[in-house]
Amino acid sequence: MPDTYDTHDTRDTHDTRDTHDTRDTHATRGRPAATAAAGAEPMIAVEGVQKVFDVRRRVPGSLRRERHEVRAVDGITFAVPAGEMVGYIGPNGAGKSTTIKMLTGILTPSGGRVRVAGIDPSRDRARLARRIGVVFGQRTTLWWDLPLRDSYELVRRMYRIEQRRYTRNLDACVDLLDLGPLLEVPVRQLSLGQRMRGDIAAALLHDPEVLYLDEPTIGLDVVSKAKVRGFLATVNAERGTTVLLTTHDLTDIETLCSRVMVIDHGRLMYDGGLDGLHAAGESERTLVVDFARELPAVEVPGARWVRSEGPRQWLAFPAGESAAPLVTALAARYPLVDLSVREPAIEEVIARMYGAA
Amino acid sequence: MGGFYGAVAIRGFRRYATYRIATAAGIFTNTVFGLIISYSYIALWDQRPHLGGYSEAQALTYVWIGQALLAPTALMGGGFENELMERIRSGAIAVDLYRPADLQGWWLASDFGRAAFQLAGRGVLPIAAGSLVFDLALPADPVAWLLFAVAIGLGLTVSFAIRFLVGLSAFWLLDGAGVAQIVWIVALFFSGMLLPLNAFPGTLSAVAQALPWAAILQVPADVLLGRRHGAGALAALAVQAGWAAALLAAGRLLQAVATRRVVVQGG
Structure with missing residues (x-):
């Protein structure tokens, strides 16, 4: 029988107390005892997790259907300590959303072990639900036909948020996300950016310890993106919320996350700091050279010609090398007018990693 | 909780209350259908007096009870099941599943809100219209009305529980429209909406009355008409309650299987 749907009575009381305890821990973060307790187990712990789907596909030219095994997530291990904000990136179909679904408990892993806030998500989904917040950029968790305020009111009852805490959290969100004028507007009339801000607020009203953001800036304009990023940074800094962020916009990662995980074909390709990505991606810097006249592709040791455009040429060299010997060599052989060095774009680094996989 | x-439930009520023109159109349709079926019944009862044990006045009352319950019980669709199937098909069900709310409880509350509005909006007025045109056999005894109210509540629960199963079928079929249509037709026939189940011939009548759809219209109507009274009425309510509990449990089981074994659609 569905143990996840058991009547909530006994568990809920227990839950509420749990949440209070952790809040207190955050409030007194400076205390060594509290820090040690929080550091004992990571907030998110994933060990060798797999998710295998059985998919039936039509065999071309016949009515027969064959079973195929799709390994959406193929043995992933990582841990996120409390209070950290981690970027989780990968191309479409890499397994990002499947991972998030396993972390919320709506998908059961085919193998491995998952713990979020000490809870096994798929076995204890209802209990975990009170301690996490989820934002799906492409779907709304709000109610289409209700004004924003009524949606929040339903969230308050669903999560049984104490009135004082609710008011405090809502006020903070309204303030930081400029929701004031939108509270009485039905969700269906909100623009994408407004709806996204509304969704993020809805996910935070119950003070979740962990926040999963699945492409929270997708389709937003530059101003809305900046607003959302600023807000997330504040939440992470002030409340100590652990955040796992998937995105295709690497500016999100560069602004918000000190750590990034790259997944492709269901496997973790990289887990570490942003800087380390460059080394891992064998990235190159670009030397842009303006000559006095149009020249055939130049040849210098240690650099690779990329392209020419009139008297301007682009040369690539390893990001770890110095540009000085190159410049000296070029100046000695060719009529040099001007030059500049371009740092590798993180997009290119990651594109190369995806390509390599 | x-x-x-x-x-x-209140939200479900309000949501339907905003569609005023649709409600007015629904009342009009129920009234017109009520009139058409009433005249067919008058012709039928003229040929076969006391068909199924009903007097002509009782038969006409039965017609108008049916029209009043048609929208609330969503016998011809219009309930939550299309929305549930659409959420499963699009993958939006993921949002519902990670919440600390029970899926079945959520939809039950929401569907009861809708049904409450449609009882008030599309239930009362057609009966009033019918009683202006025809001599209806409505009881004066408040106990009969009280039992009727309980029977309607149980009937709505049975109707919900069946439609919840239909909705969940989308987890496997992706498009549950076919299943929904088959179930609507079966429900229309076996609830007694077309003809009272008592008026069916021998074995068919017995089979129809043993099926859960009887709880949706036949039982509430018979309780109000006094065909079942006293201990008989209580026994009928108990059978309704039994069906409601069994079908809700089946939905719960299917929900557990669905959410554990089946892929949630969309990345």
Whole structure:
């Protein structure tokens, strides 16, 4: 029988107390005892997790259907300590959303072990639900036909948020996300950016310890993106919320996350700091050279010609090398007018990693 | 949690209350259909007096009870099941599943809100219209009305529980429209909406009355008409309650299987 749907009575009381305890821990973060307790187990712990789907596909030219095994997530291990904000990136179909679904408990892993806030998500989904917040950029968790305020009111009852805490959290969100004028507007009339801000607020009203953001800036304009990023940074800094962020916009990662995980074909390709990505991606810097006249592709040791455009040429060299010997060599052989060095774009680094996989 | 499901029900009520023109059109349709079926019944009862044990006045009352319950019980669709199937098909069900609310409880509350509005909006007025045109056999005894109210509540639960199963079928079929249509037709026939189940010939009548759809219209109507009274009425309510509990449990089981074994659509 569905143990996840058991009547909530006994568990809920227990839950509420749990949440209070952790809040207190955050409030007194400076205390060594509290820090040690929080550091004992990571907030998110994933060990060798797999998710295998059985998919039936039509065999071309016949009515027969064959079973195929799709390994959406193929043995992933990582841990996120409390209070950290981690970027989780990968191309479409890499397994990002499947991972998030396993972390919320709506998908059961085919193998491995998952713990979020000490809870096994798929076995204890209802209990975990009170301690996490989820934002799906492409779907709304709000109610289409209700004004924003009524949606929040339903969230308050669903999560049984104490009135004082609710008011405090809502006020903070309204303030930081400029929701004031939108509270009485039905969700269906909100623009994408407004709806996204509304969704993020809805996910935070119950003070979740962990926040999963699945492409929270997708389709937003530059101003809305900046607003959302600023807000997330504040939440992470002030409340100590652990955040796992998937995105295709690497500016999100560069602004918000000190750590990034790259997944492709269901496997973790990289887990570490942003800087380390460059080394891992064998990235190159670009030397842009303006000559006095149009020249055939130049040849210098240690650099690779990329392209020419009139008297301007682009040369690539390893990001770890110095540009000085190159410049000296070029100046000695060719009529040099001007030059500049371009740092590798993180997009290119990651594109190369995806390509390599 | 009670407060939460109550709030969901109120929201369901309000949501339908905003569609005023649709409600007016629905009342008009129910009244017209009520008139058409009433005249067919008058012709039928003229040929076969006391068909199924009903007097002509009782038969006409039966018609108008049917029209009043058609929208609330969503016998011909219009309930939550299309929305549930659409959410499963699009993958939006993921949002519902990670919440600390029970999926079945949520939809039950929401569907009861809708049904409450449609009882008030599309139930009362057609009966009033019918009683202006025809001599209806409505009881004066408040106990009969009280039992009727309980029977309607149980009937709505049975109707919900069947449609919840239909909705969940989308987890496997992706498009549950075919299943929904088959179930609507079966429900229309076996609830007694077309003809009272008592008026069916021998074995068919017995089979029809043993099926859960009898709880949706036949039992409430018979309780109000006094065909079942006293201990008989209570026994009928108990059977309704039994079906409601069994079908809700089946839905719960299917929900557990669905959410554990089946892929949630969309990345």
